[in-house]
Amino acid sequence: MSWLADLFKGRRAEPPTAANAKERLQIVLAHERIGRTREDFLPKLQMEIVAVVARYVAIDPGRVNVSLDRGGDMSTLAIEIDLPGPAASAPRRAAAS
């Protein structure tokens, strides 16, 4: 690296990352602390939703994708279930999102 690059590298103001670390920790710890006093209901919620869907459609429980994003104010739980097509002799049609 030339001295010129050195000069600019040394002086370039990079955004500090500690604030990012604090925010991430606050979110994850808030959720973990709740989990210590009462049970985290999200896993159970997910299993029950899958069980309900399985009552209506012959789904493969292995093909259920769940993605969670825990936030400070709001968390999102997205559940994606592959429903068999009409050819797969499903008793009923289900509308899927």
Next chain:
Amino acid sequence: MVAAPPAGGAVQGVSMAEIIVVTSGKGGVGKTTSSAAIATGLAQRGKRTVVIDFDVGLRNLDLIMGVERRVVFDIVNVISGEARLNQALIRDKRVDTLSILPASQTRDKDALTKEGVGKIIEELSKDHDYIVCDSPAGIEKGALLALYFADQAIIVTNPEVSSVRDSDRILGVLQSKSKRAEDKREPVKEHLLVTRYDPARVEKGEMLKLEDIREILAIPLLGVIPESESVLKASNTGNPVIMDQESAAGQAYKDAVGRFLGDKIEHRFLEPTKKGLFSRLFGGRAA
């Protein structure tokens, strides 16, 4: 969305994943940092890779990988049958061939069983090229299970007496307590990864030299990762340091992954960086 590809479409019994344990005996030497970097690096090279956190009770890999907000299930849920493996796997959003299997934060280590871990590894083997196991410190149950199924071991060592001694100890454990040892198969392939190496302090004689560590442990050298400020920056933001290719540590991890895959790459970052006049003036430090 109604997508219905045939279930169980994976080719059966063709490829078996290579199981890599990242271990050290000693804590705080850079196992989790290295597991995250190497798993990400393998995935960036197109290898289908999963990285498993074996530190039950003290999970941290999720934070280093930046997926802590997305954890619903963990390895213990899978072992106890409360969740399916694919529900617990977190797919990385940056590298599409990478997934993370988190450790449990609330259970204790006894929740891990050899049979349970064996089943998970067998299932993951069907559709992955590499399974990277981030070991907890110590030589107790968690560490033993992390290394038990290994084909290859990356021994993370700092240039420091207690770390080198503990690495030697864990090498002994690998040679006696791994499944390969028990089955009397070809032994686990060992790699030395020296981390937090500070060439300036080595030059001053304050820190063990690379040659000394190599001589004492006498296993093939995979890489030397310099002490680098970018590692803290990476953990602050939840991006494995290998994604920071401007940093020396990121480049050193990328080299190590290349060597692991058979590339011939010279070792770098072994000498103190010659600081230019300007960076000395402005107090620039190693990135």
